[in-house]
Amino acid sequence: MSSAMESDLIHQSAATLAQAIAEGEVSSREVTQAHLDRIAAVDDRVHAFLYVDTEGALAAAEAVDSRRAAGEELGPLAGVPLALKDVLAMKGVPTTCGSRILEGWRPPYDATVVERLRAADVVILGKTNMDEFAMGSSTEHSAYGPTHNPWDLDRIPGGSGGGSAAAVAAFEAPLAIGTDTGGSIRQPAAVTGTVGVKPTYGGVSRFGLVALASSLDQAGPCTRTVMDAALLHAAIGGHDPRDSTSIPDAMPDVVAAAQQADVRGMRIGLVRELSGEGYQAGVEQRFREAVQVLEHLGAEVVEVSCPIFDYALGAYYLILPSECSSNLARFDGMRYGLRVGDDGERSVEEVMSLTREAGFGAEVKRRIMLGTYALSSGYYDAYYGQAQKVRTLIQRDFDAAFAQCDVLVSPTAPTTAFKLGEKVDDPLAMYLNDVATIPVNLAGNCAMSLPVGLAPEDSLPVGLQIMAPAMADDRLYRVGSALEGALQDRWGHLLIEEAPAL
């Protein structure tokens, strides 16, 4: 390992670090300590982490080091640190989902994703901040205070997985796990200049992922490079018998696709409905330039129309609240977490009610109320029923588009990172951040966001979204890796390296 790297462990990719650890050039403990030091140095300003498991991380790192010393062959991410979104259960470690109502709860079990990370010898540094129960696009709805965008600490890092994206962007971890229900991996990736992938629904086990909307949620990788995302995706993906909705078929080889990095002969569709009005000029500009790069690389670019996408946001804000109103019912103060008002006199109903009143934030209450209403007798058909029909039509739009194209592309988010506080009191403005990412969640297919430059007007990162059919996640990596390579050639470095020093 070069001495430059030794002095700069935090700026390396996960793939590079894993190789250096495997070859004995650096220990996992050194790599882990370097990231813990970085967290100690910057996280008071970024606030990406809700909990740092220093002891656990160092113990895991030492275990990797001793296994390597014993001559064991280790996996492609062995010894590399990772930041885990606080929505995934990790045995013995506080898991809050960004909510007061789960304060103090330590799960007695590991999520499948966590199990697989441990099996891959990934070192888990701690839990990252998020909008409460993953409801939001800015992390401002976290009960524990917002996360700050490393590009500009006065701006939002996206949400709900702003903590995971910011941790990666601030070099506090080379890898993070996010979850994406309507864009919560991709939109934070876009506004922090990082890479984020929402795998095919059923591609990564949801067991241990505290559900927001069961039919939409999916965990996935947050990284600084496409290859790192592929390595992490491969480590956490694949069938899990504990998740009934997990796909039993073998997942495509995403690492090979990232290595292939070749778009020659591919047909790439520009979705007409995901541009124009509402999209910031600099976002559109960088997006168009990136599409030209893909053309130069040998892809054929066509325009496609997905007219039902215009109804996606409306359908989403019926399906998500409906499922979440039921999924969040269990937080009633009876078994774990917060309990309020239990004075020995009050009834069970009163204690449940007081606990939920005190434990949930405004956005969570808003969505629970919306969902409770939408599922009510007499309204079900008009709301939930209609939304499910829209969902089917969106799937058909995708089917028609994928009949013409291998992948579709769009800007990931309509704007670059906005200021903290700017939209927090305007739910509709906040919801519009996800207008381009939501269709994929409704249809269950997969998508990636990767950085394609800085918007000229504000010098903030812009993300491009690649969408592929269900179980064709490999195409995301093939296209993403090719585009990333071409842009890196043009700039001479990754975009994230232009981020200001903290």
Add this chain to the structure above:
Amino acid sequence: MTEPMPYAEAVAEFEPVIGLEVHVELGTESKMFCSCPTAFGAEPNTQVCPVCLGLPGSMPVMNGAAIESIIRMGLALNCSVVDWCRMARKNYFYPDMPKDYQVSQYDEPICVDGYLDVTVTTDDGPRVFRVEIERVHMEEDTGKLTHAGGATGRIHGADYSLVDYNRAGIPLVEIVTKPVTGTGALAPEVARAYVTELRDIMRGLGVSDVKMEEGSLRCDANVSLNRPGDEWGTRSETKNVNSLRSVERAVRSEIERQAGVLAAGGRVVQETRHFHEDTGQTTPGRSKEQAEDYRYFPEPDLVPIAPDPAWVEQLRAALPEQPSVHRARLAEQWGIGDFEMATLVNAGVLGLVEETVAAGVAPDAARKWWAGELTRVANEREVEPGELGVTPADIGRVEELIATGSLNDKLARQVFEGIMAGEGSADEVVAARGLAVVSDDGALLAAIDEALAAQPDVAEKIKGGKVQAAGAIVGAVMKATRGQADAGKVRDLLLERLGVTE
């Protein structure tokens, strides 16, 4: 409160319509959505895991054995098995429900449109009623609440309540009849015969131990009354019906109560009512005038169930003999007619007789004890014959003792009395109570001489050839020996003593 109307008057004036909802707890090794064991009677909260505790992030996976059981149940009840259906969430807050929703089925039950023919005995001989079955669906059981302190035994007013989640997630099957009309005064008997038949079918299928006293078979009885020619009346739903006998009593009591209300010009309230074993009456529970909104929607954590039709046919082909066919076969083997068989079924002793015959007792003897003495005692004590504490093996032993002349029928009844009083086995009761036919000639002769001396005129008559007068002396001897002598033997000895031949 209005006075109930005497039953005969009630059914002369009104026509009852009944409906029965039966819950059967499946006897699967593991729970419906996790691998926790299901054995009854374990220490509270020892058969639980993150899934059946509904911990955040946990997910259900359907138990294949439960699906197989319910399909076999549906087939045995002449239902159609649908080719595709989903589970649904029934949302309501209650501390015995770990998730504050119950995974159940709503508008897509797995088995529909069946029937069950049941036979009741009347003065004019057996009558067959067809009970149509609307649906057979599956759901998960809830935990069990125990309320401490307070006067009502309900959650309101209790000092505190304890929850045992061992039962939470045990698979339950709900079997719902269509409204049963045209039963007239026989409604209570039809209800009982239906539940009895259902229990026997489930037992034959081996899907449940169907013990009403342990709650593995529970019945809710719906009753409404209308005057002939009028529309159906408002129904009540009686819960807490925990024995076959209670099914009959609860329906009868509701008919009497509702008739009283209606005759007095009152209105039957749509409500749940609780049956009380001690009084045989029902008392009002929750009003159902304001239907609770359970906000059902398809369970997004479980994939739809699509039973392979070929598999369903295999299950159908492998069903055991139907109870009606089984009974016909037994009747032939035992040489009894429809009436005798219906008597055994209605007394709820057929299975007991069958087990007793299997234990080596002659069919007539087995029937005599179960349908006679033991049913009489059971009725007197208001319990089921099977709950008396007398086993088929006990009857086998008593019959052996009768065959060897050690007991007679009168003494045998005392032996059963001892067994029912918990005094031990047949042999132990015989020994402890000193129950044995007196066969010592010396002791008998002394008793005979005493009786003859006490009734010299009778002695003279016998000597004079009036042999029929011997009964008075035999009776006196039997009395003196407290029934322990063999009456035939006493008579022989008496005649011999007096030198008289018949």
